Amino acid sequence: MEATAFVEDWLCYDSILGEGAYGEVRLLVHRKTEEKIACKIIDHSRYRDAKTNINREVTLHSMLNHENIIRYFGRRQEPHREYIFLEYASGGELFQLIEPDVGMPSGMAQKFMKHLLNGLSYLHQKGIAHRDIKPENLLIDGNGTLKISDFGLATIFRLKGKERKLDKRCGTKPYLAPEILKSSYFARPADIWSCGIVFVAMLTGELPWTDTSDDNEEFSKWRKNVYISETPWSKLGNTALSLARQILNEVPEKRLTLEQIVKHTWMKFSFGDVIETDQPDGFNSSEAKRCNSMFEAETRNKSETPQVTLSQPVFTFRPTSLNQLITDLKALHSKSSVCFSQPVKNEDVILQFTQSPVTQDNFHNLVKRMTRFYVDCDLEAALETLCSTLDSLHYSWTIDVKGMVTVSTVDSVKNQLIFKVNLLNMDGKILIDFRLSKGCGLEFKKRFLKLKSSLGDIVAKT
Structure with missing residues (x-):
């Protein structure tokens, strides 16, 4: 580096x-x-x-x-x-703390939900709509505080006390409120809908649908109340499902407001000690525990920033x-x-x-990610194994003069997915670091887990 x-x-x-x-x-x-x-x-x-x-x-x-x-x-x-x-x-993007198909502990999700609603409430008080709330645009600082970022699609919906309806269709499809695809819409309920999708993603590790169009099968089941045995809804407890149901109400006027969400039973329930760092402790799978050890390695011997x-x-x-x-x-x-x-x-x-070579002393200058691991081989062997594995999985890839690999593929619904791979020499050990460049964070993490499994012969055991 x-x-x-x-x-x-x-x-x-x-x-x-x-x-x-x-x-x-x-x-x-x-x-x-x-x-x-x-x-x-x-x-x-x-x-x-x-x-x-x-x-x-x-x-x-x-x-x-x-x-x-x-x-x-x-x-x-x-x-x-x-x-x-x-x-x-x-702490990087929120999606780094969401384990695909699993999610995160309820206490952690509740904390991040409170932070998200708090930031969004401030935005709306200022008369500003974000219009692209999603885990990729929600960052975590060194104290485990969620921060809303990326205001490229933001706009003013209220000026001098006068509120206007919006008509630009923008945002990320799985997080878009259904009214955005149909006609002009009110800003606040549309942002709140996106928060509801983030809520479901945090607790279940998956998105409920690819879009909210009339011909989407998953969304159609939600509208017709025939979803209860389907994922991700079957993963939610009754109280969490109640909150999701009221946030993701198709009728904007019947959707919960920010003030009503924070008063919901799920938001007030005590889930025990909430982890106050950006380390995803409390995950209930072996993969998450291995990712935890990576976070611990990154913060070891680190002075407070x-x-x-x-x-x-x-x-x-x-x-x-x-x-x-x-x-x-x-x-x-x-x-x-x-x-x-x-x-x-x-x-x-x-x-x-x-x-400035990567060492234990400056490793904390890298953004914390759960999508990296050490390997038990030298850099040349690691790069050769990585590229041959990418070929075997039929991923398109290129490599630049600095050795960074850019991987291009499509996700489960044929949307473009691009991620970058860096091989870093840290105190004689090779660290392979994966970073999302374009596309859905949860889909990226699924590809990462598949690649890591395929590279199992060289992945360091500790």
Whole structure:
């Protein structure tokens, strides 16, 4: 894992935290304090339609300041590229904590549901609809707090007390409320429906349907009340099913409001001790326990990361350091043609690349994922075995000059699914790290488990 000198004492890590419609997100780490922030890099030369959409996203995101919403810190614009600085969530996406076909412990799901509803309530009070609530857009920080992210599809539905209906059909199909596919719709019930799908996914590890169209068989059974023996509903207890039924009411006016959801019996029930970290303890399968050991390895010997609590417009987190990052950014020209420049000053500063190999000391700079494991062989053998396994499973794949493998396939309903595989040398051990690039998180995890099983001969036993 390489780190590039970014500006002053800030390093930009080569590992990608995530990808969006218009670019990628990388990690910035302060060389001395180890403060961390995420940097979304948008290449306007590649995405011609990005500027208008990014401006809208930044405008909305900069208005927000809430514990359950990823913080926006600032932006740096160039003629063809720009950089958006965001809060770093070391726990990764919510779907990483959902075991396919199993889900997660009820206490953990309840905690995350409370966080999600709390953040969404704040958004709606601001008159903003998210319109793409799903586990891939819900991040977990180092304290196990859920944070809503990605405001690329967000919009204002209420201004100066006047509410308007929305008419844009946007979002992710399995999470879309049925009214979105039919006509104009109210923002708040549509967002709440998406929360209901997330609720079911957290408790069962699967999605109830691929879409809410009239010809979808699974959704049709739900509408006709002939679903009780079908999965995922058969996995839910009576109280959880009652809550799901009332959130996923086809009639928006009869759907529970946020205030009513938090008062539901399931939301108030005590499930015992709730895990307050981003480690998925309490899973009831052997696979989840093995994933737990990976999380424990990542956090072992780790110093506590300072909490990022910068709010808008008051700076409360090392204002001199962050101010240096955002206001004094100089030009950086590198072999990979990454260029930072001042919007006013034209002076160029060449900064040197530095390599930062993965060790136990800096392993915590990687986002925590349950989709990685060690192997009992060297890097060359691991790469050869991985690629031959991908061939045997009929996955399309390519490999770049840095050794990152990009895998392309389709999920169970023929939607595109792309994920990246990095092979990292950590203190002499090879770690194979899988990261979702595009598609459904739960479908990605199913592919990961299948690949891990196929690679069983080289997977480290401990």
